[in-house]
Amino acid sequence: MPRTPTPLRLALLSFALFACIAFWRAQQPLSTAPPAVQGRVVISAPVLLALYGGDRFLAANLETFRLAATGIEHGQTDTHYLVRAQQVVAELNACQEDNYYLANGLLTWGGAVEEGNEVLRAAVDCRFWDEIPPFFYGINLAFFQQNNEEAARILEIGALRSPQNAAAMRKLAVMLRAEQFADEDLALNYLTRQRDSASDHKLRDMLDKRVIRLQGLIDLREAQRRYEDQHGQLQALQQLIDQSIVNGLPNDPLRLGYELRDGRIEMKKLKIAGLEEQP
Template identity: 50%
Template sequence: MNRRGKQLPQAIALIGFSVFATVWGTRPPSDNALPTAAFDRVVPSAPVQLLMSGGDRFLAANLESIRAVATSSEAPGASEYNASFAIRARRVVAQLNPCHEDNYYHGNALLTWGGAVTEGNDLLRRATECRTWDELPPFFYGFNRYFFLHDTEGARAALETAAQRATDNAAGFRKFGIMIEAGEIKDDTVALDFLQRERTQTADPKLKGMLDKRIIRLQGLIALRAAQQRYEARFGQPLTNPKALIDSGELDAFPNDPLRIGYEFVDGRFRLKELKVAGLERP
């Protein structure tokens, strides 16, 4: 390679860094910004990362996806900050390469089941549209629309897409959709089995540890709902105040969420509380 050819990548990298430094240095102040501590991990925008990778969007997506996994942390009290970084990083990866397999797979396991339902589902929607040969993104997307959003119609449509792409499990996807429509799914048990199966199948010990926390979180929700059922059967009236489960002895204490996000009681039903990160809410 001649001298000019060797200098071209360096020039592209220098231009990319210059653009990033200019954008970062001239950004307008935000009234809705996260605390300063949350910005210890910067996520350059997709165009900036594209420049920094010499115009290779696949390389840029791979590098940012690796960084998202390598720098994630689940230290106590850091849930909001970690979610902010993970959401921003994985959103950029999806912009660069919506087909990225690790991005949608890890994003679903860690974002959706970590309280960032909307953001995790957005990764799956992009992957479903891009990976037209892959049955898993529409399956995950359909499952999430059913379990988290209680959207029966949307769940069945996504599961039908998965069935059309499936090689061996088309009948299983369609059966699952029919059972959702018929209201025959015991969603807590199915969801727990789903997470436990995902944990068993992964060989990544770090991902196993993260899924362990989500399994414990879901088990806490199951315990709350089971206690509510016992309470209502015992007293013959609906539960209106969660504290009554403690007062009546149905629970010794409310379950702890290892992700420190917690649970909420809405419209007479316990559910997983969604994570709200300042500056990242959708309009």
């Protein structure tokens, strides 16, 4: 019998070994964890300025393109890298539009609130014609940091830059200040004065709806006090009507209405899935 050539035997043995290894690997559970995002090098602003021949605008633009392309990998955001990179871009050119958009979306709303707001603050100062940075920054101050007074001030800056959206921004600023009043009567007085002094008819109409809504809340809370003096704790708003305390629930111009929450009548709020309640 002729013998099998040695190279053929080695080839068959290698294939058998490969098949065994492949079969073993196929039986192993797949890892679902994505690769960890590693830290990346961020070049300082002075070095970038030298590399791009002293053109800080070109340096800021190209660095923004780079961080937009490399800041997210395998579905993960490298926040530490973005914080350092976007601060460098803001140092080169605080007016860079893409940079403040990315800072707001990826940093502030990604958990690095103060770092993202730092880029927005620089954009507010630099882009003196642009309403968007004050809007982003004002919303962030109110939403994340509950600094309503500073948020209202920033939104008023945005209103001065925006003929089209001035009324909406001023209305939001007024509402943020009104929320600081613990007493609803003081809040109503403040809103009424702001409405009556508004020269913009759009703003006046917006605030008028808020005044009517707040007045309805005050009336319902007074009715609740009268009801509970006579009948004990209020369990449902309908009881106010059934006991002839009120003829009906107040009309809400915003069509949201009122509700009994934890034993206290409150204005209903628009609820957005995944976000906290919005006024």
